Amino acid sequence: MANLLFLCSRNRLRSPTAEQVFAFRPGVETASAGLAPDAEEHCSAELVEWADIIFVMERAHRARLQRRFRAHLKRARVICLNIPDDYAFMQPELVALLEKKVGPYL
Template sequence: MTTNLLFLCSRNRLRSPTAEQLFAAWPGVETASAGLAPDADEPCTDELVEWADVIFVMERTHRTRLQKRFKKSLKSARVVCLDIPDDYGFMQPELVALLEKKVGPYLR
């Protein structure tokens, strides 16, 4: 059985694309990423939210935004806040280590 993971940050430029790429190779996992800001590179959609089994948000503000904008689509997905600030570059080793530490336990 495949678990669908959705990673969300503000603009989908650094944190969530890093997470998507990092966990894409994990067995039994499908990944996607999107942003919640109006100018996100890949904006979050109802379809993505409905597709996800687990939604990882980087900050508490993302959880609030997600719950307000996608209330109808957020039926069964578990929402997990990772508390990872916007202080990292794409695929930065410190970000990768933090993601592995915080997301890994949900995938075992």
């Protein structure tokens, strides 16, 4: 079983889309969270420790994650997907991009 955590700033569009897209894959558990103070679901040390792979949407998210949770990033691999905040929730182009970029890691 692989635990996948998807992170972005406010956890409203990209990371919740990714969580849903991969939620029903066999052998995968998913979660999403945000790193901004106004995030829908906040990232926590427990989530970071739970994850096998953490997918961040932008380089700035990786930097923020490393600053805030460095002590908890001992085992998770952090992958930057380089997906800009240009998409709506479950937008077909975003879903296709996520499948293309995340798929090779599953």
